[in-house]
Amino acid sequence: MNNTSVVLDGVSKHFKLKNHRSIKRMTVNLVTGRREINKFTALDQISFELDQGDTLGLLGLNGSGKSTLLKLVSGVMEPDEGKVLTRGRIAGLIEVGAGFHSELSGRENIFLNGAILGMTEAEIRRKFDSILAFSEMEQFLDSSVRHYSSGMFMRLAFAVAVHTDCDIFLIDEVLAVGDQPFKRKCMRKIGQLKEEGRTMIYVSHNPKQVLRLCERGIVLQAGRMAFEGTAEQAVKFIEYSVDDDDGEE
Numbered sequence: 001m002n003n004t005s006v007v008l009d010g011v012s013k014h015f016k017l018k019n020h021r022s023i024k025r026m027t028v029n030l031v032t033g034r035r036e037i038n039k040f041t042a043l044d045q046i047s048f049e050l051d052q053g054d055t056l057g058l059l060g061l062n063g064s065g066k067s068t069l070l071k072l073v074s075g076v077m078e079p080d081e082g083k084v085l086t087r088g089r090i091a092g093l094i095e096v097g098a099g100f101h102s103e104l105s106g107r108e109n110i111f112l113n114g115a116i117l118g119m120t121e122a123e124i125r126r127k128f129d130s131i132l133a134f135s136e137m138e139q140f141l142d143s144s145v146r147h148y149s150s151g152m153f154m155r156l157a158f159a160v161a162v163h164t165d166c167d168i169f170l171i172d173e174v175l176a177v178g179d180q181p182f183k184r185k186c187m188r189k190i191g192q193l194k195e196e197g198r199t200m201i202y203v204s205h206n207p208k209q210v211l212r213l214c215e216r217g218i219v220l221q222a223g224r225m226a227f228e229g230t231a232e233q234a235v236k237f238i239e240y241s242v243d244d245d246d247g248e249e
Helices: 023-032 066-074 106-116 121-135 150-162 180-195 207-213 231-246
Strands: 004-016 039-051 055-059 081-086 090-093 168-171 199-203 216-221 224-230
Touching: 004 066, 004 199, 039 066, 039 081, 039 199, 039 216, 039 224, 055 066, 055 207, 055 231, 066 081, 066 090, 066 168, 066 199, 090 150, 106 121, 106 150, 121 150, 150 180, 168 180, 180 199, 180 207, 199 207, 207 231, 216 231, 224 231
Parallel strands: 055 199, 055 216, 090 168, 168 199
Antiparallel strands: 004 039, 004 081, 216 224
């Protein structure tokens, strides 16, 4: 296991559903014999391993469990069943605006977000000018981030994340926001991280991006692992599955 970077072994995650139990709903359930469902399984018995330097594209329709899986790997959540093991520092973007405080300025949030990602104050100060230059947010640096758009959040958060000396880089569908020139800049930077041998898990609905950045692919369907193989095979699998679903009546 010396070269193993990420291990998921029989991982499941459940969430409790909030039911608004009105008198009408309770009466209908009583008459029909229907039981209230108060638990949702977001991930069901997920197992895979990544070696250092592996690049994994995580594919699936909305609600398939992709973001939940990323949060488990990042340590934001813990599994209800199974084990998640990681080796090294983890960084990346799993949610636009995560790790930012709305009452603080962009400048202050660079230090806050960097600290959350494991950077020391000295390290952040040393990289501050490079982070700011990458984000292209100089004009808004001392403004409260409560006034930021989702694209502005993404610029600053991505700039901080890619300046972290991480071993594992996680990317959710954050590049769906922002302008095209900056997206291309981000893609080039992610490609650079790949060449440097970082382990990456990349969630995207864009097959071209997955094929460009990833060697392996996993497809999730309703919380279960429907396919595991090369990135090209995974893209073909999900495209076939979607086309097949569209053809059903």
